[in-house]
Amino acid sequence: MQTLKDMAAYIGENYDLLLIYTGQHLLMVVCGVFLALIVGTLLGIVCARFKKAAPFILAIANIIQIIPSLALLAILMVYFGLGFYTVVAGLFLYSLLPIIRNTYVGLDQVDQSLIEAGHGIGMTYFQLLLKVQLPLAMPFIMAGLRIAAVIAVGVATIAPFVGGDGLGREIFSGINSRNDMRIFVGAIPASLLAIIADLVLGRMERKMKYTTKPKTS
Amino acid sequence: MIRFEKVYKRYADGFQALKDINLDLEAGKIHVFIGPSGCGKSTTMKHINRLITPTEGKVFIDGEDITAVNPVQLRRKIGYVIQNIGLFPHMTIAENVAVVPRLLKWDEIKIQNKVNELLSLVNLPPETYRNRFPGELSGGQQQRVGVIRALAAEPDIILMDEPFSALDPISREQLQDELTNLQENIQKTIVFVTHDMDEAIKIADNIVLMKAGEVIQVGTPEQILRHPANDFVKEFIGKKRLVEHRENTMFTNFDEGVPSVREVMIDKPVTAAPQRGLASSLNLMEQRRVDSLIVVDKHRKLLGYAPILNVLGHISDETKVLADVMQSFTFSVKPEDPFTAALEYMGQNNAPYVPVVNEENILVGAVTRGSIVRLMSEVYPVIEEVL
Numbered sequence: 105m106q107t108l109k110d111m112a113a114y115i116g117e118n119y120d121l122l123l124i125y126t127g128q129h130l131l132m133v134v135c136g137v138f139l140a141l142i143v144g145t146l147l148g149i150v151c152a153r154f155k156k157a158a159p160f161i162l163a164i165a166n167i168i169q170i171i172p173s174l175a176l177l178a179i180l181m182v183y184f185g186l187g188f189y190t191v192v193a194g195l196f197l198y199s200l201l202p203i204i205r206n207t208y209v210g211l212d213q214v215d216q217s218l219i220e221a222g223h224g225i226g227m228t229y230f231q232l233l234l235k236v237q238l239p240l241a242m243p244f245i246m247a248g249l250r251i252a253a254v255i256a257v258g259v260a261t262i263a264p265f266v267g268g269d270g271l272g273r274e275i276f277s278g279i280n281s282r283n284d285m286r287i288f289v290g291a292i293p294a295s296l297l298a299i300i301a302d303l304v305l306g307r308m309e310r311k312m313k314y315t316t317k318p319k320t321s
Numbered sequence: 322m323i324r325f326e327k328v329y330k331r332y333a334d335g336f337q338a339l340k341d342i343n344l345d346l347e348a349g350k351i352h353v354f355i356g357p358s359g360c361g362k363s364t365t366m367k368h369i370n371r372l373i374t375p376t377e378g379k380v381f382i383d384g385e386d387i388t389a390v391n392p393v394q395l396r397r398k399i400g401y402v403i404q405n406i407g408l409f410p411h412m413t414i415a416e417n418v419a420v421v422p423r424l425l426k427w428d429e430i431k432i433q434n435k436v437n438e439l440l441s442l443v444n445l446p447p448e449t450y451r452n453r454f455p456g457e458l459s460g461g462q463q464q465r466v467g468v469i470r471a472l473a474a475e476p477d478i479i480l481m482d483e484p485f486s487a488l489d490p491i492s493r494e495q496l497q498d499e500l501t502n503l504q505e506n507i508q509k510t511i512v513f514v515t516h517d518m519d520e521a522i523k524i525a526d527n528i529v530l531m532k533a534g535e536v537i538q539v540g541t542p543e544q545i546l547r548h549p550a551n552d553f554v555k556e557f558i559g560k561k562r563l564v565e566h567r568e569n570t571m572f573t574n575f576d577e578g579v580p581s582v583r584e585v586m587i588d589k590p591v592t593a594a595p596q597r598g599l600a601s602s603l604n605l606m607e608q609r610r611v612d613s614l615i616v617v618d619k620h621r622k623l624l625g626y627a628p629i630l631n632v633l634g635h636i637s638d639e640t641k642v643l644a645d646v647m648q649s650f651t652f653s654v655k656p657e658d659p660f661t662a663a664l665e666y667m668g669q670n671n672a673p674y675v676p677v678v679n680e681e682n683i684l685v686g687a688v689t690r691g692s693i694v695r696l697m698s699e700v701y702p703v704i705e706e707v708l
Contacts, residue, residue, distance in 0.1 A: 221407025224372060224480075225421050225470070226396035235420075239411045 148207020
């Protein structure tokens with residue numbers, strides 16, 4: 105009970121700092137994932153168009169995903185220096201795999217008869233992509249984005265190791281000062297961010313689904 | 322209009338899909354490509370909009386070699402309907418129909434008028450259906466939209482690749498009727514691929530019969546039925562149809578004996594189960610316009626019949642079912658009997674029909690007054706001319 109009271113008091117005193125941390129956290133995640141959405145979708149389209157390139161692209165994205173997050177950020181730090189850009193670059197790389205893979209799968213699962221219909225009525229490759237394939241792959245791409253965002257919120261908590269900001273700062277201060285309460289005050293909002301991202305993107309994903317089967321009545 | 326000249330198609334794996342296809346398809350007619358699956362009928366059709374290009378030979382539309390035309394421009398001038406309907410599920414019905422006019426950058430008002438006009442044409446009131454999504458429509462309705470999507474940009478040529486084969490039999494017949502009616506108004510050159518001979522005979526002006534990548538016979542349905550080119554064609558048309566086609570000649574001379582009950586009977590008389598309630602029985606009679614129901618058990622064993630007066634007499638008693646009011650038949654015939662046996666009984670007893678049963682007393686049909694009238698009209702087909 106005492107800790108909860110303390111926590112409330114602490115948050116009351118430092119809410120402005122915590123809000124800034126949360127904002128910084130979000131900014132890193134949004135920048136990293138947004139870049140990954142653009143690049144990943146394009147790479148996914150390349151995978152779907154050139155099936156032979158798909159294994160290579162996916163393998164590279166897989167390897168990036170396997171590198172431990174701390175190690176990846178450390179390597180990036182060598183090139184980008186300390187701070188914001190290193191974290192964004194790391195989150196970008198981490199988000200690539202789910203987005204590429206889901207775009208690829210999403211485009212690939214589009215009913216072949218729709219592609220044939222599109223071709224047959226005189227759509228060019230890009231018209232088919234923009235008007236038919238991408239809209240129909242949207243739920244899949246959104247699912248990939250959702251996975252990427254949840255991972256990114258988590259990974260972003262280790263940003264302070266490479267000079268980044270965000271809620272990780274509060275967690276590390278807590279570790280350094282052996283103050284459990286501060287660890288919680290950093291960890292709980294980070295978890296909440298991940299849950300909210302999951303819920304919001306999940307809802308968007310469901311909105312984009314439509315049935316292709318004839319109604320049975 | 323559409324001309325194939327010495328078209329060959331070989332695939333990279335060496336498969337010879339088409340051999341020496343030479344065809345002249347006249348404008349404004351329905352040309353049906355038919356044959357067993359894998360015979361190259363779809364492949365041949367897809368040469369017309371360059372979804373497939375020939376290994377050798379040329380295809381001409383209005384005398385113009387189509388390899389000289391940009392394939393995308395070519396396809397926008399040719400309507401295309403596919404078997405799996407291929408409506409875009411994320412677009413409304415109106416958007417689906419408007420796809421090609423939009424690609425052709427038509428004026429928006431013109432597009433909307435066209436969409437409404439076409440929807441009305443196939444009895445889908447625009448105000449109800451415009452903003453629905455394909456998933457909300459039945460299969461038959463979806464394919465109607467598929468057909469009008471092909472018509473939207475007013476093409477002269479429409480390609481249809483087994484468009485009705487995925488539909489239930491009732492929708493299929495309706496759409497076939499609608500297509501032939503539609504064609505009377507629009508007079509397009511339609512190339513229609515099917516493997517269903519009944520469908521071909523029903524809608525075709527010209528049938529192209531194919532087998533193993535070659536054209537076996539080209540002609541009107543009448544020509545093909547009367548003069549099948551070889552045994553393959555005969556087999557493909559099916560003995561039943563050839564016999565049906567010769568029915569006239571068969572019945573005009575009774576040399577072959579009196580027709581059997583099997584030839585005269587209707588094979589789907591109106592039947593009901595003994596547990597059926599009286600009100601619903603009455604309803605069934607109304608729907609099918611009959612005044613009695615043949616009662617059969619679930620193995621179609623003949624139990625009796627329920628005339629409408631018996632049903633009406635007990636209609637107020639909700640506990641009664643058909644089994645309580647039915648009467649048993651005093652007479653029935655076998656399919657092998659001469660139909661005159663049925664005729665004689667009907668004449669003497671003023672019976673409206675006689676049930677036809679096999680050895681196990683299973684109902685296989687009925688000889689009705691209607692079926693006898695039909696037989697008579699076939700025996701005396703030229704009575705009008707005589708008068």
